[in-house]
Amino acid sequence: xxxxxxxxxxxxxxxxxxxxxxxxxxxxxxxxxxxxxxxxxxxxxxxxxxxxxxxxxxxxxxxxxxxxxxxxxxxxxxxxxxxxxxxxxxxxxxxxxxxxxxxxxxxxxxxxxxxxxxxxxxxxxxxxxxxxxxxxxxxxxxxxxxxxxxxxxxxxxxxxxxxxxxxxxxxxxxxxxxxxxxxxxxxxxxxxxxxxxxxxxxxxxxxxxxxxxxxxxxxxxxxxxxxxxxxxxxxxxxxxxxxxxxxxxxxxxxxxxxxxxxxxxxxxxxxxxxxxxxxxxxxxxxxxxxxxxxxxxxxxxxxxxxxxxxxxxxxxxxxxxxxxxxxxxxxxxxxxxxxxxxxxxxxxxxxxxxxxxxxxxxxxxxxxxxxxxxxxxxxxxxxxxxxxxxxxxxxxxxxxxxxxxxxxxxxxxxxxxxxxxxxxxxxxxxxxxxxxxxxxxxxxxxxxxxxxxxxxxxxxxxxxxxxxxxxxxxxxxxxxxxxxxxxxxxxxxxxxxxxxx
Numbered sequence: 001x002x003x004x005x006x007x008x009x010x011x012x013x014x015x016x017x018x019x020x021x022x023x024x025x026x027x028x029x030x031x032x033x034x035x036x037x038x039x040x041x042x043x044x045x046x047x048x049x050x051x052x053x054x055x056x057x058x059x060x061x062x063x064x065x066x067x068x069x070x071x072x073x074x075x076x077x078x079x080x081x082x083x084x085x086x087x088x089x090x091x092x093x094x095x096x097x098x099x100x101x102x103x104x105x106x107x108x109x110x111x112x113x114x115x116x117x118x119x120x121x122x123x124x125x126x127x128x129x130x131x132x133x134x135x136x137x138x139x140x141x142x143x144x145x146x147x148x149x150x151x152x153x154x155x156x157x158x159x160x161x162x163x164x165x166x167x168x169x170x171x172x173x174x175x176x177x178x179x180x181x182x183x184x185x186x187x188x189x190x191x192x193x194x195x196x197x198x199x200x201x202x203x204x205x206x207x208x209x210x211x212x213x214x215x216x217x218x219x220x221x222x223x224x225x226x227x228x229x230x231x232x233x234x235x236x237x238x239x240x241x242x243x244x245x246x247x248x249x250x251x252x253x254x255x256x257x258x259x260x261x262x263x264x265x266x267x268x269x270x271x272x273x274x275x276x277x278x279x280x281x282x283x284x285x286x287x288x289x290x291x292x293x294x295x296x297x298x299x300x301x302x303x304x305x306x307x308x309x310x311x312x313x314x315x316x317x318x319x320x321x322x323x324x325x326x327x328x329x330x331x332x333x334x335x336x337x338x339x340x341x342x343x344x345x346x347x348x349x350x351x352x353x354x355x356x357x358x359x360x361x362x363x364x365x366x367x368x369x370x371x372x373x374x375x376x377x378x379x380x381x382x383x384x385x386x387x388x389x390x391x392x393x394x395x396x397x398x399x400x401x402x403x404x405x406x407x408x409x410x411x412x413x414x415x416x417x418x419x420x421x422x423x424x425x426x427x428x429x430x431x432x433x434x435x436x437x438x439x440x441x442x443x444x445x446x447x448x449x450x451x452x453x454x455x456x457x458x459x460x461x462x463x464x465x466x467x468x469x470x471x472x473x474x475x476x477x478x479x480x481x482x483x484x485x486x487x488x489x490x491x492x493x494x495x496x497x498x499x500x501x
Contacts, residue, residue, distance in 0.1 A: 005071070005081060008064045012088055013281040015055045020239040022048040022107075026410075027245060029114065030231040038115035046108030053103040056095040065089045080278060083467035087283050090163075097146045106139045110411050117409035118232055124399040126380055133408060134376045137369055140413040144370070153370045157414035161290035162422060164471055167367060170418045173484070174360050177421065180488050185353050187501040188341045194498075196337035199255045201325045208250055211321050212262035215314065219300060220454040221246075221266040222273055233406040234261045234348070236268035236297075241280050244272045255322075256338060257349070260301050267300035268293055270454065274462025284465040290416070292461065292470045294423020295430055302352050302424075303431050303490070304453070306338050309445035339498055343391045345400045353495060354391065356424060361386045362405070362417040370414050426474070428487035430461070433477050 022045060029041050055061070068085050075082035113132040120129040140157060147156040152167035159165070209228075217223060231247035238244045246265035250258040271287050279285040287293040304310055315334055319326045326334065341351045347358040365382060368374035374382055383402040384394050395401035407416040434456045435441055441453050460477050474482045495501065 004064055004067050008061075008068060008085070008088065009282065011055065011058070011061055011064065012084070012283060015052055016281050016283070016285070018048060018052045018055065022052065023237050024239055026111075027237045027247075029111070030233075030235070031229045031247060035115070035119075038112065041115075042108045042111040045111040046104045049107035050100050050104035053095060053098070053100045056092060057098075057100065061088075061092055062096070065092060078464075078467055080276075080284075080467070084282055084284055087466050091283055094159075098143065102139075102142065106143070106412070109135055109139065114406070114410040117403070117406065121232070121399055121403040124397045124403070126398040126403055129403070129409060130376055133379075133413075136408065136411075137376055137413050141370060143412060144414075152367075154367055154414045157370075157412055158418065159415070160412070161415045161419050162470065163289055164469055165291075165418070165422075170363065170422075173425070173482075174363065174418075174421065177356060177425070177484050177488075178360065180484070181353070181356060181491075184488075184491060184495065184501070185341075185357070188353060188495055188499045189343060191499055191501075193342045194336040194340040195333065196340045198326060198329045198334060199337050200253055201255075203252055203255050203322060203325060205250045205252055205258075207321050208252075208255065208258045211318065212248070212259050215259070215305075216262050216266035218448060219263065219266060219304075219450050220270050225273055226269055228262065228265075234265055235406075236265045236272070238269075238272045238286060241273060241275055241277055241285060244269045254349075255325075260305060260338075261348075263305040264297045264301040267297035270300070270457075271296045271462050274458040275465040276463045279465045279467075284467055286465060288464070288466045288468060288473065289422075289470040290419025291422030291426055292473060294419045295426035296423075296457070296461070298420075298423050299427035299431055299457075303427055304445065304450070306352070307442070307445065308335055309442040311335055311338070312446045313448040336498060339494070341495065341499070343393050345387070345393065345395050346404055348404075352424075353491060356421045357390050359417050359421045361390050362407075366414045366417065422470075422482070425482060425484050425487045426470070428490040429474065429478060429482065430457070431490075432486045433460075 025041060025044060025048070029037070033041065065085060065088060072082050072085040077083075109132070113129065113136060116129045116132050120126065141153065144150065144153045144156045150156050154167040158167060158170065162170075213223070213228060216228075225242045226244045226246065229245065229247045230250065232249070234246070234248045236244065236246045246262070246269050248258050248261035248265060268287075271293060275285050287296075311331060311334065315331050319329075339351065341353045343354055344350050347355065347362075350358050361383075365374065365379070365386065368382070369376070369379070380398050380402045387401070388394050434453060438452050438456060444450070444452055461473060464473070468476070471481060474480070
């Protein structure tokens with residue numbers, strides 16, 4: 001049995017490394033690749049993804065997993081070996097449903113679509129990318145057809161991001177959240193918004209960049225195993241536990257864009273860097289779901305990074321970097337500015353209260369497209385109408401409308417967005433559990449100390465990688481399933497105090 005396990009590990013290591021090369025090419029395309037490289041990059045991506053899929057569906061892998069079944073059954077559920085066999089089997093059984101030729105076609109197309117989107121968005125040219133998006137929708141539907149037993153066409157796509165979740169389950173969570181969230185949004189937005197003019201002054205890029213890096217270093221992002229670059233849409237990518245990179249955007253008249261982008265992406269990266277080194281080179285060596293991943297980026301960005309405790313320590317240091325802009329601005333004014341609530345157009349810039357309305361809107365549009373109720377040609381108008389009804393505002397162009405998010409332009413349509421709101425819910429759930437064990441965490445944050453919180457997250461979540469599902473993590477950490485009450489309590493307490501509602 002040790003020999004068969006060694007064979008399995010080697011087979012999975014080859015898949016891991018091939019995937020890392022594919023991720024490296026995607027990172028390069030988003031950061032430094034010249035435009036002229038796009039056609040070749042599409043071919044290269046298609047080839048690599050095809051090779052990954054061939055190895056993942058190799059009958060030899062299926063035989064290895066079957067040979068190891070009795071060994072797995074003798075092990076404890078969350079042992080490394082049992083978890084490796086269980087998760088590898090799950091990945092293999094899903095993959096064999098889909099032909100390699102289809103995956104090569106899909107990923108080659110997505111690489112082309114991403115390049116077109118990078119040029120179409122600044123040009124406000126939805127028509128340029130529309131035919132590519134139509135093909136992406138067709139590919140998404142075809143992918144779902146490989147899983148005919150699914151209750152909803154979106155379920156196989158959602159499962160790729162959040163194992164165990166379905167369209168009906170997500171819709172129920174969203175309905176329950178909306179019922180409690182909308183009245184709070186109405187109560188807060190009926191008041192005059194906070195003055196955030198101090199964030200809109202001229203802030204040179206270089207000191208913004210260095211301040212953000214200093215913050216994420218102190219939070220725990222290991223720059224000996226990571227780096228930060230610029231891209232059109234911020235993201236985190238992992239090539240190994242020793243190489244986890246982040247990208248951000250910088251705007252010289254928006255202090256929050258780069259700073260909170262760095263913290264958000266570092267939250268993702270610290271999760272990946274915190275995976276047990278013994279899981280390197282296996283399918284266990286990454287975050288367990290989109291929702292849990294987002295729980296970490298949103299926890300560090302919002303629960304920590306927009307807290308009064310955080311800024312009690314960091315605001316004097318930020319003032320020292322930008323004395324002309326912030327020297328006469330009080331901590332109270334700045335704290336209210338970074339927590340301003342206002343109906344807005346851009347998801348990545350939305351405040352904590354209205355953010356989930358952006359996510360729900362996108363999730364609903366995805367379902368309508370997959371169900372055949374909404375054609376791609378009608379998507380810009382459907383987007384504007386949903387913004388009108390859900391947020392009371394309408395984008396003046398497609399650049400800040402249907403073109404703003406990269407997700408539909410670099411992969412399958414369906415499943416990518418629900419993780420953001422699930423992550424918000426889980427962030428409060430996990431932080432509440434951390435405070436129950438370590439009530440001094442807010443006091444430590446006031447001193448610029450984040451080690452206790454990071455250590456708790458590493459012990460409870462990060463080190464496990466994919467060994468435990470999102471639901472299993474919630475059960476072990478809190479004694480029950482995911483629930484929205486801690487999140488709504490967090491929002492009511494924070495914004496009730498800020499806006500006296």
